[in-house]
Amino acid sequence: MHNLAKIILNLDRRIxxxxxxLCVAIPxxxxxxxxxxxxxxxxxxxxxxxxxxxxxxxxxSCDYGPSAEAETHPMYVALLHQCFRKGIRPVILTLIxxxxxxxxxxxxxxLAYQDAEGQKPxxxxxxxxxxxxxxxxxxxxxxxxxxxxxxxxxxxxxxNAQETAAMPIFRDAPKLADTKCVFDIASVGYPDFxxxxxxxxxxxxxxxxxxxxxxxxxxxxxxxxxxxxxxxGMKGAAEYESLVDMAAITGSDGPATKGLDAQSAxxxxxxxxxxxxxxxxIIDRRRPLSGGVA
Amino acid sequence: xxEVTPIGQLLGVWIAAGLTxxxxxxxxxxxxxxxxxxxxxxGVSLGYTAVNTYWNSIAPQVIRxxxxxxxxxxxxxxPVFLGLCIILRVIPSLSWLSRMAFAVYIAGYxxxxxxxxxxGRLLPQVGSTMAPFTAATWYITPVILLGVFCTMMYFFxxxxxxxxxxxxxxxGVVFVMISFGASFGYTVxxxxxxxxxxxxxLFFDWLGLPN
Numbered sequence: 001m002h003n004l005a006k007i008i009l010n011l012d013r014r015i016x017x018x019x020x021x022l023c024v025a026i027p028x029x030x031x032x033x034x035x036x037x038x039x040x041x042x043x044x045x046x047x048x049x050x051x052x053x054x055x056x057x058x059x060x061s062c063d064y065g066p067s068a069e070a071e072t073h074p075m076y077v078a079l080l081h082q083c084f085r086k087g088i089r090p091v092i093l094t095l096i097x098x099x100x101x102x103x104x105x106x107x108x109x110x111l112a113y114q115d116a117e118g119q120k121p122x123x124x125x126x127x128x129x130x131x132x133x134x135x136x137x138x139x140x141x142x143x144x145x146x147x148x149x150x151x152x153x154x155x156x157x158x159x160n161a162q163e164t165a166a167m168p169i170f171r172d173a174p175k176l177a178d179t180k181c182v183f184d185i186a187s188v189g190y191p192d193f194x195x196x197x198x199x200x201x202x203x204x205x206x207x208x209x210x211x212x213x214x215x216x217x218x219x220x221x222x223x224x225x226x227x228x229x230x231x232x233g234m235k236g237a238a239e240y241e242s243l244v245d246m247a248a249i250t251g252s253d254g255p256a257t258k259g260l261d262a263q264s265a266x267x268x269x270x271x272x273x274x275x276x277x278x279x280x281x282i283i284d285r286r287r288p289l290s291g292g293v294a
Numbered sequence: 295x296x297e298v299t300p301i302g303q304l305l306g307v308w309i310a311a312g313l314t315x316x317x318x319x320x321x322x323x324x325x326x327x328x329x330x331x332x333x334x335x336x337g338v339s340l341g342y343t344a345v346n347t348y349w350n351s352i353a354p355q356v357i358r359x360x361x362x363x364x365x366x367x368x369x370x371x372x373p374v375f376l377g378l379c380i381i382l383r384v385i386p387s388l389s390w391l392s393r394m395a396f397a398v399y400i401a402g403y404x405x406x407x408x409x410x411x412x413x414g415r416l417l418p419q420v421g422s423t424m425a426p427f428t429a430a431t432w433y434i435t436p437v438i439l440l441g442v443f444c445t446m447m448y449f450f451x452x453x454x455x456x457x458x459x460x461x462x463x464x465x466g467v468v469f470v471m472i473s474f475g476a477s478f479g480y481t482v483x484x485x486x487x488x489x490x491x492x493x494x495x496l497f498f499d500w501l502g503l504p505n
Contacts, residue, residue, distance in 0.1 A: 028497055098339065141406065145406065223422060258494070
């Protein structure tokens with residue numbers, strides 16, 4: 001037993017990394033199809049968007065970059081499908097400099113989406129009328145306060161350098177208070193600022209979709225009703241994909257849903273590793289081994 | 295819409311896959327290939343940020359309003375001057391000028407932040423902590439109250455932590471540890487998600503395995 005403890009407690013980290021790699025690779029190649037349930041905080045966010053009427057305008061703030069693509073981008077794509085399918089008009093912007101690339105790519109991908117019959121259901125949508133991508137602007141909280149006074153003053157042109165003043169979408173919703181909600185998809189701390197500087201001032205609901213690492217800090221806002229929905233990490237994105245029914249829209253599960261089996265496999269391995277390491281640590285502590293962990 | 299040729303797409307995928315593998319090589323041990331990919335990533339990120347900031351902020355908000363024509367706006371010179379004052383901080387003999395710009399910035403930010411933080415964050419959060427006991431919240435409201443009280447007591451250093459105060463602050467530590475545990479669990483989930491994202495890219499976009 002003590003020899004085994006010695007081996008386990010001195011295990012080369014590369015072996016652990018290799019097992020983690022296998023735990024990710026195997027379920028991706030051969031999915032298990034493990035079930036998952038939709039949590040109330042994700043359902044609340046989804047139902048708020050579902051309750052909107054055709055023509056309503058919402059703000060999507062894409063505050064994430066490539067480093068958080070796996071967790072946040074699937075959420076953005078699912079949300080755009082939901083909006084365009086229901087005729088909801090998104091005003092998309094980003095408050096971080098590495099945000100425009102992914103935000104624009106996601107929008108282009110969804111607009112060019114082709115269904116199983118070869119139809120492009122969103123082909124007729126026009127920039128400035130049915131949606132608009134305003135791009136990036138530095139300033140953070142100042143931008144939130146600025147669009148509270150008017151979108152076109154803060155963003156005179158959109159991402160494609162088109163004048164925003166003449167856009168029909170801003171005739172119907174000239175300022176933040178005229179939109180129905182802010183949906184912040186973030187890998188940085190901007191949800192913390194959207195609430196006091198944006199949605200609380202404008203009196204509109206707020207939904208936060210964030211990386212898993214930052215999800216715990218937003219639960220107080222959800223509990224206080226300052227955030228109507230909270231979608232945390234890849235798990236939250238997978239739940240949202242299932243609610244939007246991405247499998248029916250695109251013919252296959254969304255990327256977040258596909259990644260959940262691998263996530264579960266790694267979690268099981270980590271839990272087992274923690275339990276096993278602690279058992280051997282206790283054994284080791286009772287009768288210390290030469291070269292063991294002190 | 296940005297058009298990418300199939301060759302360009304293929305090249306992009308191969309470069310991205312190669313760089314991902316170079317970064318993964320750190321798992322074995324630190325090596326020059328990893329250092330190269332890391333330095334390249336930093337350089338590209340900085341370049342991308344600089345170009346985006348120029349075209350999305352400086353060009354439309356500084357260059358365009360200062361170009362003679364219908365959009366000319368001389369007021370823009372004021373924030374431009376204050377911004378240049380901040381840069382003068384690197385010249386010791388002129389660094390005093392930066393204080394003027396910082397004073398304007400701090401005053402403006404404080405004026406913007408204080409009322410919004412109080413009305414938009416502090417008061418609603420305090421209100422939520424002291425929510426009335428209802429049929430739906432009777433079991434959770436006391437836990438929140440207890441957690442907030444004990445945790446604040448743990449961070450109250452004007453009384454020695456022994457006796458009743460010590461016992462209360464130890465309960466506070468339990469709440470703090472539970473909070474750290476939840477954060478750690480979410481952090482593990484986040485890091486694994488990033489690995490999954492890269493592996494999905496390698497398997498399906500690069501190697502072309504059936505998705």
